Amino acid sequence: MREEYRLKYLSNRVLLLGVVTLVYFVIEAVHNVLLGIRGEETVLQAGIYVLLALGYFMIVWFGIILPYRRSELLVHRFLDGYLTESRDFAEVFQSPSMKQQMDEIEKILRSPRMIDMNKRQAQYLALQNQINPHFLYNTLESIRGEALIAGLDSVADMTEALAKFFRYTITNVENLVTVQEELDNCETYFLIQKYRFGNRLRLHIHYDTEDWEDIMNCKIPKLTLQPILENSIIHGTELKIGTGNLRIQFERTVERLLIRISDDGVGMDEETLARLNRKLGRDGSVLIHGEERKGGIALGNVNSRIHLIFGEEYGLHVYSVPQKGTDVEITIPFAVDEKRMKASFM
Amino acid sequence: MRQEVFRMERVTYIEKGIKRLEDFNLQIYQGEIMGLIPINAHGLQELLLLMQTNMPLYDGHIYYCGERINSWKNPRRCANRIGIIDANSRLVEHMTVTDNIFVLRQGFRQEVIQNKLLRKQLEPFMSDIEVDIVADAYVDRLSAFERVVVELLRAVVAGYRLIVLNEISTVINGEELAKLYEIIHHYGRRGFSFLYVSPHLEEIMEVCDRVALLSNGRIQKVAQGEEMKAEIVEGYTLEFDRMVRYHMENRNQAVWQKKEILSFSHVTGEVLQDFNMKVYEGECLVIQNLDNQVFQDILQVLYGDRKVKKGNCFISGKRVQLPASKEIAVIAAEPTKTMIFGELSYMDNLCMGLSRRVPGVWKRNMRESVRKEYGPVLGEEVFGMPVERLSEKQKYQMVYTRVLLQKPRVVVCVQPFKGADLAHRVFVWKMMEMLLDKGMSVVILTINLADSMSLADRLIRIGKDGIIQEINREDFGSLSITAPWLSLYRTE
Numbered sequence: 001m002r003e004e005y006r007l008k009y010l011s012n013r014v015l016l017l018g019v020v021t022l023v024y025f026v027i028e029a030v031h032n033v034l035l036g037i038r039g040e041e042t043v044l045q046a047g048i049y050v051l052l053a054l055g056y057f058m059i060v061w062f063g064i065i066l067p068y069r070r071s072e073l074l075v076h077r078f079l080d081g082y083l084t085e086s087r088d089f090a091e092v093f094q095s096p097s098m099k100q101q102m103d104e105i106e107k108i109l110r111s112p113r114m115i116d117m118n119k120r121q122a123q124y125l126a127l128q129n130q131i132n133p134h135f136l137y138n139t140l141e142s143i144r145g146e147a148l149i150a151g152l153d154s155v156a157d158m159t160e161a162l163a164k165f166f167r168y169t170i171t172n173v174e175n176l177v178t179v180q181e182e183l184d185n186c187e188t189y190f191l192i193q194k195y196r197f198g199n200r201l202r203l204h205i206h207y208d209t210e211d212w213e214d215i216m217n218c219k220i221p222k223l224t225l226q227p228i229l230e231n232s233i234i235h236g237t238e239l240k241i242g243t244g245n246l247r248i249q250f251e252r253t254v255e256r257l258l259i260r261i262s263d264d265g266v267g268m269d270e271e272t273l274a275r276l277n278r279k280l281g282r283d284g285s286v287l288i289h290g291e292e293r294k295g296g297i298a299l300g301n302v303n304s305r306i307h308l309i310f311g312e313e314y315g316l317h318v319y320s321v322p323q324k325g326t327d328v329e330i331t332i333p334f335a336v337d338e339k340r341m342k343a344s345f346m
Numbered sequence: 347m348r349q350e351v352f353r354m355e356r357v358t359y360i361e362k363g364i365k366r367l368e369d370f371n372l373q374i375y376q377g378e379i380m381g382l383i384p385i386n387a388h389g390l391q392e393l394l395l396l397m398q399t400n401m402p403l404y405d406g407h408i409y410y411c412g413e414r415i416n417s418w419k420n421p422r423r424c425a426n427r428i429g430i431i432d433a434n435s436r437l438v439e440h441m442t443v444t445d446n447i448f449v450l451r452q453g454f455r456q457e458v459i460q461n462k463l464l465r466k467q468l469e470p471f472m473s474d475i476e477v478d479i480v481a482d483a484y485v486d487r488l489s490a491f492e493r494v495v496v497e498l499l500r501a502v503v504a505g506y507r508l509i510v511l512n513e514i515s516t517v518i519n520g521e522e523l524a525k526l527y528e529i530i531h532h533y534g535r536r537g538f539s540f541l542y543v544s545p546h547l548e549e550i551m552e553v554c555d556r557v558a559l560l561s562n563g564r565i566q567k568v569a570q571g572e573e574m575k576a577e578i579v580e581g582y583t584l585e586f587d588r589m590v591r592y593h594m595e596n597r598n599q600a601v602w603q604k605k606e607i608l609s610f611s612h613v614t615g616e617v618l619q620d621f622n623m624k625v626y627e628g629e630c631l632v633i634q635n636l637d638n639q640v641f642q643d644i645l646q647v648l649y650g651d652r653k654v655k656k657g658n659c660f661i662s663g664k665r666v667q668l669p670a671s672k673e674i675a676v677i678a679a680e681p682t683k684t685m686i687f688g689e690l691s692y693m694d695n696l697c698m699g700l701s702r703r704v705p706g707v708w709k710r711n712m713r714e715s716v717r718k719e720y721g722p723v724l725g726e727e728v729f730g731m732p733v734e735r736l737s738e739k740q741k742y743q744m745v746y747t748r749v750l751l752q753k754p755r756v757v758v759c760v761q762p763f764k765g766a767d768l769a770h771r772v773f774v775w776k777m778m779e780m781l782l783d784k785g786m787s788v789v790i791l792t793i794n795l796a797d798s799m800s801l802a803d804r805l806i807r808i809g810k811d812g813i814i815q816e817i818n819r820e821d822f823g824s825l826s827i828t829a830p831w832l833s834l835y836r837t838e
Contacts (some may be wrong), residue, residue: 073404077418082405164429211347253350253375274564278371281356281405313355313407317371320568323560327567329371 012062012067018060025053052099068094072286075322081282115149136166154195161191169223176309178220179250179257183216186225186248193233197244215250217336227298228261228316236265236326256314259335264325273320280316299328306332347774349376350409352428356651357406358418366392368564370406374508379530379540381554383547387738387767388411389563390543397428397541399461411507411618432512433764435493435499444468444481449499471499475529490638491522495529502533509533510541515549515794517765519636527553532674545768548798551575573779586772591798592780597819598805603627603713606662607787608674608756613657615643620810621657625756630778630788632802634795635801636809644791644808648676648758661755672702674837675754679761684740685748693717695733699752720747739773744765750784756791757781763797770795 007013029049036046071094093099140163147155158246183205190203207215229246237244244265251258268276280303303316310333320326354375359367366806367389374380380766384390386830395401396408402421402721407414415426430436436680437446444464448454467480473480478598479492488496494514501509511530528555544555550557556570608625615621625631635641635800645651655701658665678684687695693713706712717729724747728740749757762778763771778801781788790798795805817825 078403208347212349252347254347256350270561270564270566272568274368274562277564281358281369316368317356319565321567322565 010173014064018193019063022053022057022060025049025056033198063087066160080260082319087137088247092319118190132180134162140166141206158192158195161188162163164188165192169226175222178216179218179220179259180216182222182225182294183248185223188225190246190249195323197233197238200243201233202243202245204245204247206247208215214253214334214336215257216331218252218339220259220332221302224302224306225261227302230327230328231298232261232263232265232326234264236267238265240265252334255334257330259330260327261330262325262327267320267322267324274319276318292304302330306330349726350374351376351378351411352398352541353409355407355409357396357408358404359396359401360404361392364562367396371565372558374409374539374541375538376507376539377534378556379534379542379554381550381557382541382543383550383557383559384543384545384767385559385561385566386769387599387765388561390560390767392563394430394510394512394543397426397508398430399425399618404775427504427506429497429499429504429506429509430512431494431497431509431514433517433606435485436497437493438469439486440484442484443479443480443496444812445537446485447471447503451500451504470501470571471503474769475532477525490554491518491526494518494526497528498533502538505766507537508539508541510543512543513765515544515796516548516761517633517638517793519637519793520795522784545763546794548796550738562566565697568572575739586800589772593801595827609660611658611660613647614655614657615647615652615654617810618647620641623806623813625787625789627755627787628782628785629803630782630790630800630801632790632792632795632805636807636814640808640810641791641793645760648760648791649678649751672752675749675752675757677698677745677749677757677759677762680765681745685745686733686741687738687817688732690733690792690795692729692731692733692736692744695735696720697713697751701749701752703752716751723747740771742770742773742777750780750815756787756789758791759793761793762790763792763794769797775801 005012029052031045032041032046034042036043041319054179093102140159144156144159144163147153147159149196165185165188166186168181180249187203190201193201225248231244232242237246244263247260247262249260249262251260254295276299279300299316299318314331314333317329317331319329350373352372353370357367358365359370363759370389370393372380385808396403396416400408400416400422402423403416403418405418408416408424410428417421437627438450441450444467445459448464448467449459461482468481475495477492479488479495483492485493485496488706494517498509509530511526517533517599518526525756530538530542534540542550544550551574554574556568557574558568559566584834606624607627610621610623613621617619623633633644635644643652660666663673666673668734685774687698693716697708697716699714700716701708704712724743725740728736728744733741733744759778762774766774775797776787778790782801788801790801792798799805802822803819805815805817805822807817807827
């Protein structure tokens with residue numbers, strides 16, 4: 001017998017009991033209808049039995065089987081790596097303790113600690129090897145001063161950019177920032193990278209002039225764009241021969257802000273792309289399957305923070321064609337008022 | 347600010363335990379003509395199904411006109427107000443154009459149908475798009491182009507904000523397609539959105555604002571503007587271009603003898619009048635049908651559904667009855683659906699054509715020798731598989747091998763690329779090239795020239811009045827149509 005049909009499962013025992021009862025009702029109904037036809041019993045009695053059988057079937061179907069199937073689907077999704085909320089089970093719970101269990105799991109997954117963990121990871125990723133930031137600022141300022149005295153303007157500029165980048169990364173990671181601030185940080189980061197890559201790297205920013213002001217004032221989580229831009233350079237254009245073009249495109253709809261960060265680098269094959277998007281769609285994979293996030297750590301982090309702040313409808317999606325490039329699309333609710341936004345989503 | 351008309355957000359749809367769509371993202375804006383290129387067709391039918399009907403999703407959400415119409419959390423099995431136009435008519439037969447557009451629409455409340463009023467209501471729509479269709483005409487008598495326009499108008503009148511055009515170039519010819527583009531641009535400007543599904547890159551380039559690549563039930567890439575050309579066309583046509591170039595070089599080197607193999611003399615059908623045509627040995631002749639009724643007439647004559655009223659067909663000078671002749675094989679449109687017999691085994695399916703040539707083929711030893719010869723090519727595993735479970739590629743391979751076994755002198759392929767995704771088109775192309783290499787003449791009956799042009803040695807264009815134009819290969823470059831391989835002929 002196949003594992004899922006074995007009677008060691010309570011669900012199969014209940015199903016068996018239900019089927020036996022239904023068969024009993026059907027036999028009784030048919031028997032009474034036959035008696036009714038022969039005139040040995042009244043038509044009313046036969047009708048009552050038929051209605052009873054039908055009613056029993058309807059109650060079992062709509063009251064037990066369909067909700068049970070739904071709760072099974074939710075468990076399957078959970079095992080598949082999707083985070084499931086307690087309210088998704090609102091229709092019916094298998095038992096009070098199971099409801100309690102679901103609430104507890106949700107509490108852990110949505111706890112401020114979890115959000116904090118992701119923020120800290122973002123900080124860590126941006127800094128890679130974190131050393132005492134204040135000591136670093138001061139040192140960088142000193143280097144800049146020395147460089148200016150020596151007439152090495154490019155060294156001074158580079159040091160200034162690095163200090164600016166570190167300052168932005170370290171301070172107030174928990175805050176939402178404007179797109180303008182994020183974009184400034186991206187440009188600073190790009191400036192640093194330009195010293196390394198020279199003219200091999202180009203950054204293009206595209207937007208609809210009509211919506212530009214609105215877009216720039218839109219609030220997004222801090223360190224959303226730069227980690228993805230960094231990813232595009234490291235995994236996309238750095239491996240490419242010739243000039244690498246990076247593009248940040250902003251688009252606004254009534255309810256959403258779409259940011260697309262594209263590179264024309266080496267791209268990735270279909271299987272890798274599918275795996276990456278699967279990971280981005282299933283926040284629970286790491287927790288449930290203990291999957292290590294090999295690659296795409298930055299993307300995973302940004303995506304998790306967006307999910308935690310705005311909900312699962314928003315987040316990241318990746319498109320890619322081998323040898324043609326990769327696009328990372330970020331979807332965020334369009335809002336310029338942080339307080340209202342926090343009230344709606346947090 | 348752009349308005350989203352349709353959005354699929356991280357949709358995963360499972361059917362019979364198979365993931366048909368996975369993490370599928372697609373958004374279409376108001377007034378936009380969005381292209382969709384199926385690199386492979388996995389998930390395409392399911393995508394169209396989900397657009398029409400809200401089936402239960404495994405994950406994700408679908409939004410239409412700002413409203414969430416389907417979600418994995420709340421499955422609602424109901425139809426959506428999205429129009430789909432493809433090769434199959436969705437109009438109600440035996441009813442007029444105005445009945446289909448106005449009377450059958452939801453919310454039509456007039457109890458007495460006033461034809462005069464309906465005709466008047468239709469007039470502004472027709473004049474808007476500069477098309478002249480008789481309002482009282484029965485829809486079953488309309489040409490394919492008129493049918494498409496009526497379906498489009500029906501969707502517009504019903505207030506559908508998104509209309510899907512699925513492989514429409516297999517139904518209407520180049521000139522009509524150009525007119526259709528004008529119409530959809532017109533409605534695009536009025537805020538209607540379109541999803542244009544086609545594996546033909548040049549069509550997408552001509553009409554669409556953005557394009558999405560569908561592969562294995564996922565959107566692999568969305569491109570717009572210059573990206574469309576750089577990433578999509580160059581990325582996906584290079585291999586095909588190489589194949590075509592190689593094929594053209596081979597054909598140029600071949601020594602041609604114009605030996606007549608098949609000829610039609612004064613053939614007259616229902617619409618077709620006094621039709622004369624010759625096919626030469628080993629050539630690839632493309633017959634482009636500019637009129638749908640003529641096309642249907644030719645098909646019915648070929649399939650033996652209708653006897654010719656007048657005229658004869660000759661093979662090497664001998665008079666033959668068309669469908670019965672073993673010298674001619676016909677590969678129907680969408681052969682993986684129309685030429686596969688599910689109740690028969692793979693071997694029976696394969697040997698069908700051979701039985702016309704070798705009556706003893708049903709004997710065990712004969713079939714064994716077929717298996718021995720073709721097993722290494724087709725793969726040994728296919729012989730034990732039920733034919734319905736074969737992959738699309740294996741089905742194509744079986745149909746073309748069946749023809750190869752029959753060894754006809756002329757193979758007529760009816761719209762051979764219809765319904766095939768980008769990957770299968772290349773395969774079908776190779777199969778037809780193989781038939782040509784074996785010395786058979788290949789006649790391609792088509793409406794769209796895009797893929798067929800790359801194989802053609804001669805092109806005949808047929809309209810209501812018979813042959814309109816006959817063009818030899820060396821003059822293909824002068825054709826004023828949009829076909830991807832014309833540039834190769836022009837540089838020859």
